[in-house]
Structure formats: C-alpha cells, structure tokens
Amino acid sequence: MKLTPCTGNSGYSFNNAPRCGAKTRSGLPCNAPAIRNRMRCRMHGGKGSGAPKGSKNAIKHGLYTAESIKLRLEVTEILTSSKRLMKSLVK
Numbered sequence: 288m289k290l291t292p293c294t295g296n297s298g299y300s301f302n303n304a305p306r307c308g309a310k311t312r313s314g315l316p317c318n319a320p321a322i323r324n325r326m327r328c329r330m331h332g333g334k335g336s337g338a339p340k341g342s343k344n345a346i347k348h349g350l351y352t353a354e355s356i357k358l359r360l361e362v363t364e365i366l367t368s369s370k371r372l373m374k375s376l377v378k
C-alpha cells in the first residue's frame with residue numbers, strides 16, 4: 288500500500304478498519320471502512336449529524352440587527368439635517 292500523509296503516520300489503517308454494516312440495495316453489508324470511532328462508513332451516516340443546533344448560523348455580519356439599523360437611521364438623520372443647514376447658510 289502506498290504511504291501518504293493521510294495513511295502514513297496517522298495510526299489508522301483503512302485495511303484494518305472496522306467495516307460498515309449498513310445493508311445495501313443488494314442485501315449485503317456495505318463493507319466500506321467505517322469512520323473512526325463509528326460503526327458506519329462516510330456514505331452511511333458515519334460523519335456528522337446534520338446542521339449545528341441553535342441559530343448561530345443566522346448571524347453572519349450583523350448588518351440587520353436592530354442596533355445597526357437604528358445607528359444607520361441616526362446617521363442618515365444627522366446627514367439630512369446638516370445638508371439642510373448647509374443649504375440654508377448658502378442662500
């Protein structure tokens with residue numbers, strides 16, 4: 288077997304790994320190497336368990352939080368009033 292950085296020193300050999308026991312469409316077990324510390328292979332639910340819980344993915348940049356919307360409105364109001372003031376001073 289060719290040694291790669293993935294297989295060389297990791298201490299985990301796919302040849303000796305436990306085999307996936309998921310039943311395939313042919314009725315036989317899958318027999319692909321199971322994911323580390325799991326009983327199934329990467330194709331049969333061995334990796335991950337779906338999306339992370341909670342809504343931590345909902346907040347990415349904070350552009351639409353109530354706080355930032357309020358800040359933008361205040362800045363717009365200040366700019367508008369200062370433009371109005373400048374116009375009245377020029378005339």
Ligand SMILES: [Zn+2]
Nearest residue numbers: 307317328331
């Ligand atoms: Zn499998």
